[in-house]
Amino acid sequence: MAMMCVVVFTLSGAGDPASRFTEVGHQLMCVCGCGQILLECNHVGCPSSDGMRNELMAAIGRGDSDSLVEQTFVQKYGPTVLAAPTTAGFDRAAWIMPFVAMVLGFGIVVLVVRAWKNRPEPAIADGLHPSAGAELEQFREQARKETDL
């Protein structure tokens, strides 16, 4: 899983120039009101998507960077043309909040687990010697098999 995090971080910014049209086109929305990703908008007689796709193709043909293409579209169509919030200004909150929730959530679960582990064990009647170690493990395994729990 740690490896997964590293790879995700490394690959997040990667981009094959040949597939840039598809990649950037999936980061933009059609502005006709259909609420679909630009390259997925298929509704009959859409007044916007064809023109937007041509503009995108032209921008990539000119060699504009991804961010420049996105800026150009935002200037022309407004911020809702981007399919996801940016990483600037208040939009950052959209990205930060899930991360904060995850850290907080894991923190709370770890605290709960520790608190539960630290609870005093129930007292055992005098003269009884509870099983421990390998013997206890063996009993548990047996109980698990026999009860299917």
Place this chain on the structure above:
Amino acid sequence: MAQIGNYALLLALALSAYSFVAGIFAIITSGEMSERVGETARRAGIVVFVCVLLAAVALVTAAFRNDFSIAYIFHHSNRDLPAPYKFAVLWSGQEGSLLFWSLLLAGYGFVLRLRYKTDPRLFAYASVVMAGVQIFFLLLVNIAANPFGLIDGPTRTDGSGLNALLQYPEMVIHPPMLYLGYVGFTVPFAFALGALIMKYPGEKWIRITRRWTMVTWAFLTCGVFLGSHWAYYVLGWGGYWGWDPVENASLMPWLVGTAFLHSVMMQEKRGMLKVWNMWLVFGTFWLAILGTFLTRSGIISSVHAFAQSSIGTWFAYFLALTFAVFVFFFVKNKDHLRSEHRLESLISRESSFLFNNLLFLLLTLDVLWGTWFPKISELVQGNKVTVGAPFYNRVAVPVALFLLLLTALGPLLAWRKTSFESLKRNFKWPMILSVAVALFVMFTPQSWGSIFGMRPWKDISYFYSLMTIFLSSLVAFTVASEFYRGGRVISEKTGQGMFASIVQLTHRNTRRYGGYIVHIGVVLVMIGFSGSAFNQEKEMEMGYGDKMDIGSYQLVCRSYTQDDNANQFTEWAILDVYQNGNKIGSMTPQRIVYHASNQPSTKPDIRSNFKEDLYLVYEGQNDKGQPVIKAHVNPMVIWIWIGAWVMIVGTGLGLVESAPAPVTVRAPRVLGRATPAAPVVTGD
């Protein structure tokens, strides 16, 4: 019809109010009088169902009789609408769907009140809660969104017709399934709140509601996947999930409900997580209502939200009220919910459930946050932003992968404590086999198929797909090993074959092994999702004989034509499909314009097999009148639908009563020699 419907709804409201007030009176008083009043409250609740059913029948009858004096019928039906869709009129608009919601709620209440003898006192509390929720929905259909309102001016000769997107067979079953799921979560919530209010001792209420929750969850699962299937087969954009707010609204209660189904096991077996489960039940119910609020208030724009009005305020008040009531009783009685046991080890089934719940909740929060963020952004910075698929894919997919890892780990962990040795022993072979599968998929030549040759370093989506395949294999192999190990024990004891032993094992603990089958269904769904990284698409204007190559297919336009009937105008293309030079069939993507509503819609043609879908969309015509065809090749999609079925089958199996297991009891040892074991069948 309008009058019958209106009177039935008014009577239902009055009876619900009586059931609520009399139910409370019976709970807080005692004696013979109290019992009698309680019985009348129960019976009033039963009659509510009859009244709401009558109203629903009146509305459907009005649709069949083309009674366009009723505004709702005028706006959602027309004379030439095929008969099955006249039934669908009931839930195709705002007012009708609220009536349908009321009907389902009354139906659940009807069953609940008939089964009151299971535990009369707890059922009395639950019945009052159900009546409270019922009052809200009946107030809506009586005052704010009356389906029997009459049209202004002279009666029209024909209606505006049903929404074009809803004229599809699946639409006759998708909304009922989804609503059965949404509404059904009211029942476990009613029991939970009842148990909390009366400080119900023990976990019996959990056992009573287990079946309700599982059935409801199965309906919601069915509804979500049917919706997804409908989007794939009707909307024609080549995908099955768009992270639209309305789709998200159905996903959120499903996620929390799934978390509840897991964590409830901890309460049943170990007496732990009582507070948590209470909140999960409430959260599931509350999110189901929130989803309805989102769909209908118009507060968040969505392509699905075809039923918008001002009733959002009603829902907002209701959400606030239910929250306040729940928090009040929770604070008042929370001491009753103390955990009975301590956690012994971090490596245990208990802690895996804790992390499982955390991940389900994180997913829910991510979806909730993404759904609401456009509105929050508008309030904070004055302009809306779009939160679409790229956001959810980045935020939710890694959490879902962690969840898949836990799905693999969980069954291998024992309650209370698991040793590293035991974990290593049980995990070794599933891990080796899963790594082998991942390596196979990674290094096999791409010519074998779209999903092969997944080089994770090439693209982040390939990496996610490979991880999905790896973790799905891990889940599948751990589940298989659980069946194998359990089957082997029975086989050794009884001498039966392995298959018969596994069947017996499953029959002995249907809940556990049904759950594993649900996990296999999830795995298949995830494998289906993983194929999306390899989707291909192409668009082309196609005249007679024009060819388009996509994936391993070649499409040749044989012809294009059109047809007109009373309900719709249709134009379509006929394309011959070749694969490796051999003709494998013809496909006919269509575009339909419904006369009554004058709404165009596409009807894709899909050729599906276990490897991939060839998905053709008739996008329209060019200036020369030639069809514009968009083709998609979507790998592995069919596994999503198969997986959904497997999930439903697994849930169904979990609902079957487990067979009593024969228990071997050793007779006391006689000095000097051992007595053979005597098998005794117990009822446990």
